């Protein structure tokens with residue numbers, strides 16, 4: 001059913017929206033036993049929407065300051081916040097810094113605005129109400145001129161084929177599917193359980209993802225793929241035996257670093273890639 005040989009394998013993959021950057025990966029992918037995946041944008045849609053706004057200042061002013069800094073970011077969370085602002089004119093923001101795995105810092109109308117997670121507030125020694133640590137949903141907290149002012153609650157959802165993608169990996173020789181995420185552990189756990197993922201780790205900074213992958217790779221018997229989409233995923237994509245980028249909405253850096261690029265936003269194509277590798281091998285050998 002699938003064309004013969006390595007060239008045929010690469011062609012069959014390409015017809016399925018899967019780009020192999022070398023025939024060696026077509027062979028190596030058949031030996032995979034561990035697949036480590038990012039959450040946001042890889043297993044979930046990465047399309048957030050604002051659900052709720054909680055602020056101790058005028059809500060419109062609060063949203064205007066937040067939107068101004070988020071307009072300078074390409075993060076899926078930032079896109080949700082900018083979309084929520086609708087047609088409204090966005091204020092200029094300056095001195096924007098992206099703080100990996102935490103959020104943003106910038107200047108709007110002479111005010112210093114921080115927008116991100118609780119780790120960001122802790123990094124800048126900003127006091128906040130303890131209860132926000134217990135919110136089991138994604139929030140973006142905001143501080144203006146060193147003062148915590150509130151948060152917006154945002155939601156993301158699993159991709160339609162995410163559970164099937166994990167199931168198909170298990171059916172195609174993958175012993176362990178692991179999820180690594182910068183998002184809160186409580187959310188990561190919920191998604192992992194819903195999708196049938198074997199192990200999960202949340203609250204990870206980019207360097208924590210590297211440390212986790214090193215730990216996983218210590219077991220010599222493992223052949224490990226990492227699947228991700230973000231700039232933050234580049235180091236782990238490079239470190240894994242096979243780096244797989246979700247290319248449909250993924251960052252250019254992730255696509256360039258990866259060995260295999262899934263050109264649609266369907267994680268089930270990872271199992272398709274393994275199947276094509278196996279079919280190719282059976283005719284080459």
Ligand code: ADP
Pocket residue numbers: 038039040041070073075077078100101102103104115116117139140180181182183184206230232
């Ligand atoms: P993931 O591993 O889930 O893809 P990232 O490493 O991209 O997550 O981000 C980790 C966390 O950092 C996010 O869950 C969010 O809390 C925070 N964050 C990152 N960028 C932004 C931003 N532009 N605005 C608000 N929060 C952000």
Ligand code: MG
Pocket residue numbers: 038039040041042228229230
């Ligand atoms: Mg991501």
